[in-house]
Amino acid sequence: MNEIQKFEKERINNVLSNSKDKNLLESSKEFMLETIRTTYSYNFLWMGRPIIQYPQDIVAMQEIIWEVKPDLIIETGIAHGGSLIFSASMLALLEACGEIEKGEVLGIDIDIRAHNKEAIEAHPMSKKITMFEGSSIDDEMIARVHEFAKRGKTILVCLDSNHTHAHVLAELRAYANLASVGSYCITFDTIVEDLPQNSFDNRPWGKGNNPKTAVWEFLKENDKFAIDKEVENKILITVAPDGYLKRTK
Numbered sequence: 210m211n212e213i214q215k216f217e218k219e220r221i222n223n224v225l226s227n228s229k230d231k232n233l234l235e236s237s238k239e240f241m242l243e244t245i246r247t248t249y250s251y252n253f254l255w256m257g258r259p260i261i262q263y264p265q266d267i268v269a270m271q272e273i274i275w276e277v278k279p280d281l282i283i284e285t286g287i288a289h290g291g292s293l294i295f296s297a298s299m300l301a302l303l304e305a306c307g308e309i310e311k312g313e314v315l316g317i318d319i320d321i322r323a324h325n326k327e328a329i330e331a332h333p334m335s336k337k338i339t340m341f342e343g344s345s346i347d348d349e350m351i352a353r354v355h356e357f358a359k360r361g362k363t364i365l366v367c368l369d370s371n372h373t374h375a376h377v378l379a380e381l382r383a384y385a386n387l388a389s390v391g392s393y394c395i396t397f398d399t400i401v402e403d404l405p406q407n408s409f410d411n412r413p414w415g416k417g418n419n420p421k422t423a424v425w426e427f428l429k430e431n432d433k434f435a436i437d438k439e440v441e442n443k444i445l446i447t448v449a450p451d452g453y454l455k456r457t458k
């Protein structure tokens with residue numbers, strides 16, 4: 210075994226032992242509870258744009274993008290555009306390294322605020338980004354996205370819009386199959402199921418009605434995807450437990 214293989218083995222063993230460490234799991238859970246309460250996910254920028262994600266999920270996304278090497282990333286839920294800019298910047302890196310020829314990102318949002326649209330369009334990464342405005346689960350929008358997806362050879366899908374069970378299940382049914390074999394349909398905010406009932410008083414989602422319950426139902430009817438537990442075992446802090454869905458066939 211050479212030094213590189215030795216370190217890889219050490220890394221895999223470390224992830225496994227971390228994922229079984231009761232104290233660590235307890236502190237991760239406590240950290241999630243406290244940081245959801247304090248809207249910690251609003252604290253970050255990617256290349257100057259607010260990205261509503263936890264740093265650990267952003268790193269996990271980076272690892273997935275490097276592994277999958279998509280040339281098209283489809284995202285529902287744009288908000289301030291940080292996640293679109295992140296995806297576009299990763300595709301620009303893949304291009305610069307010669308890993309893909311040309312990469313692009315499609316974002317869908319029901320309400321692209323004028324100031325966000327303007328800032329995204331003025332960003333150096335904007336040439337890789339296309340935005341569609343409308344509900345991600347409208348038939349017309351689903352058809353538009355499928356038409357656009359014909360441009361991609363290897364596709365990664367990220368769902369981060371309305372977090373109710375019905376909406377996410379409809380998105381999974383509409384878009385998950387666009388993810389290429391070996392790629393992912395990442396479903397964010399599955400953490401809602403693991404939080405106390407009163408955590409989202411002003412939201413239509415909560416325990417029993419959220420992205421995780423949608424993922425569970427979707428997996429009963431679609432055998433092409435499996436939850437990649439290794440991602441959450443590795444990062445421990447995540448808004449997407451059971452949300453990293455890998456397309457296996």
Ligand SMILES: C[S@@+](CC[C@H](N)C(=O)[O-])C[C@H]1O[C@@H](n2cnc3c(N)ncnc32)[C@H](O)[C@@H]1O
Pocket residue numbers: 259260261262285286287288289290291292293317318319320343344345346369370371
């Ligand atoms: C959590 S934010 C997205 C955050 C973004 N992905 C990021 O990481 O920075 C959720 C977004 O979903 C959008 N949204 C809500 N309902 C939607 C729907 N039916 N279709 C598409 N987008 C929707 C909201 O307008 C909001 O901008």
